Amino acid sequence: MGLVFSLILLLMMKSSVLWEIRLWCMMMFSLLSLKYLSGESWGMYNYYMYIDILSSILVLLSFWISGLMLLASYKSVKYNNNKMVLFSSIVLMLCMLIILFFMMTSLLLFYLFFEMSLLPTIMLILGWGYQPERLQAGLYFMLYTVFASLPLLLGILMVGMINSSYMMDMFKYNSFSLNMSFLWLGMMLFAFLVKLPLYSMHLWLPKAHVEAPIAGSMVLAGVLLKLGGYGLMRFLYMFSLMNLYFDELIMVICLWGGVMTSMICVGQSDIKSLIAYSSIGHMGMMAGGVMSKFMCGWEGGILMMFSHGLCSSGLFCMGNLLYEKINSRSLFLYGGLLNINSITSLFWFMMCISNMGAPPFINLISEIMLFMSLYMYSWLFIMIILIMVFMGGLYNLIMYVSIQFGSNMSFYNAMYSENSSEYLLILLHLIPLLLFMVNISYLTKIFMI
Structure with a gap:
């Protein structure tokens, strides 16, 4: 509750160094929220x-990514004075709404x-x-x-009407009879599957990422x-x-969808589009x-959400650094950056192997756990898993090689500097991916209640 009130106060604050205050507060909040990791089950x-x-x-991931969003936008927004106060206020508001979503017990407030x-x-x-296509x-x-979320609202209202309560724990700890067909409950899950996004309902994601x-891009992929x-x-x-009979x-x-999006990634020339399609495969x-x-x-699913949030956000940051220097997102125009x-x-290299x-x-741990669960569910999935592993390595290596190796293009020179x-x-994306290995056993407590 204190963190939420602190975010509201930050939104109301006025100062000449407002951007820096908000950045430091987001990073401090992420460190303070580490105490929740040691909470009771x-x-x-x-x-x-x-x-x-x-x-x-x-x-914790939401606070961390929100702070990194302000750090990543320093050149394009703060340095160019591009509606700086409004931008940081929107980032803070988005962070607050997402955190409230993760902490709600009432189904109506959850929606x-x-x-x-x-x-x-x-x-x-x-x-x-960047472009006029952002309207589309x-x-x-x-x-x-x-x-997609309209059936979710109707389903929540029906569940609340049947059981006279919208509190999540009423359903979890009591054996309420849900007099609803499983088809309707499946329609309620449809809203979350589009948000993931599930393959065949994913068209909004590459468009939103590219524009x-x-x-x-960081908040879309990360949170x-x-x-x-x-x-x-x-x-x-x-x-x-x-x-469920449709699982x-x-x-x-x-x-x-994971196999198809991996194949799409291999043929992509736009670097942001490639990273966006890889997100669809991972979340699928x-x-x-x-x-x-x-x-x-x-x-493995929880660990994948955390690791993918940091890894995908970091890749978008690195793609953006190239875009700011070269003013192009085409892989055909990059090359020779290793020199x-x-x-x-x-x-x-570290981001690509991650x-x-x-x-x-x-x-690695998250993918192994997910592959184990899929293999235990059906041994037929083993071929799809092998194809996904191979294609995942292929498109990441293609991206790395096409950016770093080859001859230098004539329109950029040794003045390229970071x-x-x-x-x-970049280090603030990579360090948590490495440090969380120390506390990997944290996950075994989650569903033991």
């Missing part, structure tokens, strides 16, 4: 707010904050996007998510996709939906692990 209550081990790791998080994101895309991207984003500014994963896990856990269909779509695999109903699938800046080349799920990053804040930005 049944969580902590505070009026309508409830934080347990499942939501605490996502609250309210799920929908309200769209508005600041749309404002980021429309206000600070904003429209896609709004229509897909609002249309969004760097902060918009907003996790709203879908968190909602899916919370609903399956709360309503004990362990015998096989969802799993097949998720895995097939996470949804498949969750729908398998195995413990290692759920734990110009070898430290950035090392960072690119994205493909290689040691020493926690992405500054210390850009190095700091």
Whole structure:
């Protein structure tokens, strides 16, 4: 509760160094929220707010990514004085709405904050996007998510009317009879599957990513996709939906989507589009692990949400640094950057191997756990998993090689240089991916209650 009131005070503050104050406060809040990781397994209550081990790791991720969004936008917004105060206020408001979503126990407030998080994101895309096509991207984003979440609202109202309560724990700890067809409950999950996004409902994501500014891409990849994963896990856990007859269909779509988006990534020339499509494959695999109903699938899904949030956000940051220097996102125009800046080349290599799920990053642990759960569900999935692993390595290596090797283009020269804040930005993405390996056993406490 104190963190929420602090965010409201930050929104009202006026100062000549407002940007720096907000940046430091977000990073301090992320360090303060580390205490939630050591919370009890049944969580902590505070009026309508409830934080347990499942939501605490996502609250921490939200604060961390929000602070890094301000750091990444320093050149494009603060340095160019591009509506600086309004931008940082929207970032803070978005962070507050997302954190309230993760901490709600009332289903109606849960839905309210799920929908309200769209508005600041749309404002980021429309206000600070790069090209006129951002209007179409904003429209896609709004229509897909609002249309898909209407059945969720109707379902929540029906559940509340039947059981005279909207509190999540009433369903989790009491054996209420849900007099609703499983088809309708499946329609409620549809809103979260579009937000993930599930393959075949993913068209809004590459469009929104390509047209969004760097902060918009970071929050979309780092946090907003996790709203879908968190909602899916919370609903399956709360309503004990362990015998859905359409979960096989969802799993097949998720895995097939992972293979298809990996193939699309191999043929991409736009670097932001490539990273966006790789997000669809990763989150589809996470949804498949969750729908398998195995413990290692759920734990791997949470770990995938955390690791993918940092890794994908870091890749978008590095793509944006190239865009600011070269003014192009085409992989055909990059090349030979290893000869110009070898430290950035090392960072690119670490981000790429993290994205493909290689040691020493926690992405490896999450992918192993998800693959185990999918194999236990059906041995037939083993071929799809092998193709996904191969294609994941392929498109990440293609991206790395096409950027770093080859001959230098004539329109950039040795003047290409990074500054210390850009190095700091990348390191703040990489260090948590390495440090979380120390506390990997944290996940085993999540669903033991």
